[in-house]
Amino acid sequence: MKHAPFIAVEGPIGAGKTTLATMLAGELQLPVIKEIVEENPFLDKFYQNMDDWSFQLEMFFLCNRYKQLEDTVYQYIDKGKPVISDYHIYKNLIFGERTLKGTKREKYRQIYHVLTDDLPKPDIILYIRADLDTLLERIAKRGRPFEEEIAPAYLQQLIEDYDAAMASLALTGPSTVIVTIDGKQVDFVENQEDFTAIASQLKELMK
Ligand SMILES: Nc1ncnc2c1ncn2[C@@H]1O[C@H](COP(=O)(O)OP(=O)(O)OP(=O)(O)O)[C@@H](O)[C@H]1O
Numbered sequence: 001m002k003h004a005p006f007i008a009v010e011g012p013i014g015a016g017k018t019t020l021a022t023m024l025a026g027e028l029q030l031p032v033i034k035e036i037v038e039e040n041p042f043l044d045k046f047y048q049n050m051d052d053w054s055f056q057l058e059m060f061f062l063c064n065r066y067k068q069l070e071d072t073v074y075q076y077i078d079k080g081k082p083v084i085s086d087y088h089i090y091k092n093l094i095f096g097e098r099t100l101k102g103t104k105r106e107k108y109r110q111i112y113h114v115l116t117d118d119l120p121k122p123d124i125i126l127y128i129r130a131d132l133d134t135l136l137e138r139i140a141k142r143g144r145p146f147e148e149e150i151a152p153a154y155l156q157q158l159i160e161d162y163d164a165a166m167a168s169l170a171l172t173g174p175s176t177v178i179v180t181i182d183g184k185q186v187d188f189v190e191n192q193e194d195f196t197a198i199a200s201q202l203k204e205l206m207k
């Protein structure tokens, strides 16, 4: 890779993005950018009534991620320093397309493109796939009270949305390397060899 890479870890809710990004940052001595979850004033309201709160929530996520990405560009990308993030800003579109309807969805789509089209996109995406039972188990284990409301059907749709989104990113950005981590075969938390294999693959890609 000619320049210092911008790496993103992606996958549906509870797939293990923050866990893997943090582990890799430690192993490869990289700065890590993490999503801010606890200060989000709309998440619990959204999980109780998605139709009423989706626009506020999606706009909140978009504005926060836009600011975080601007800071990341200034601090790392423009200075040629590698960095790993526990999300790709494209997830705003994945969620927005799922949770918004009608004119709000169209307006949100336009705002997303206006804000993000000229910003750098990750060079490497580590995409963690996991099935519904695994995600439900991990969300329960993490125990965030507001996530008790998450409907399995919503999670299942997101699993499929993520597969479609990664296929679309592979087509529209062929220079982006997408490494798919199959959560059924690979367990980077419980199995040290699995983690080492992912870290080695990433080191190779960064050369
Ligand atoms: N491979 C794994 N095996 C077992 N437990 C895991 C694994 N990966 C993550 N976990 C656990 O699952 C929970 C969710 O992980 P994490 O918070 O990293 O997910 P996430 O994808 O960042 O979630 P979110 O989408 O909400 O940001 C945590 O309790 C974490 O310790």
Ligand SMILES: Nc1nc(=O)c2ncn([C@H]3C[C@H](O)[C@@H](CO)O3)c2[nH]1
Pocket: 013, 035, 037, 043, 057, 058, 061, 091, 092, 095, 096, 099, 147
């Ligand atoms: N609707 C919606 N849009 C997003 O862009 C988005 N990003 C994350 N999340 C939810 C998943 C976890 O519960 C929690 C932490 O990731 O927040 C989102 N929900």
